[in-house]
Amino acid sequence: VPIVLVGNKTDLYVDRMVTTEQxxxxxxxxxxxxxxxxxxxxxxxxxxxxxLLMEIEKADGNVQEQSKCIVS
Structure with missing residues (x-):
């Protein structure tokens, strides 16, 4: 099962309880x-x-090496 741990509310850095390193x-x-x-x-x-989508694809064995998206 793919897991992505997200630290939220980085705008409240003064009240931070967990460091980035932790x-x-x-x-x-x-x-x-x-x-x-x-x-x-x-x-x-x-x-x-x-x-999260990349982690799901990786877990399914469908990792794309290159983006096939073109933005113009």
Missing amino acids: GKRLADSWHAAFLETSAKQNESVADIFHT
């Missing part, structure tokens, strides 16, 4: 991807869903 170590121990985000500031929100 989050990364926990994710590593779970063999999971780790990302941090601020939904309020719209930081890295799309990256979370992209990473």
Whole structure:
């Protein structure tokens, strides 16, 4: 089962209770991807869903080496 550990509310850095390094170590121990985000500031929100989809594809053995998307 693919796991993505997400640290949210990075905009509240003064009140942070878990460091980025702690989050990364926990994710590593779970063999999971780790990302941090601020939904309020719209930081890295799309990256979370992209990473989750990539992890699902990887688990299914359907990893795409290159993006086939063209934006113009």
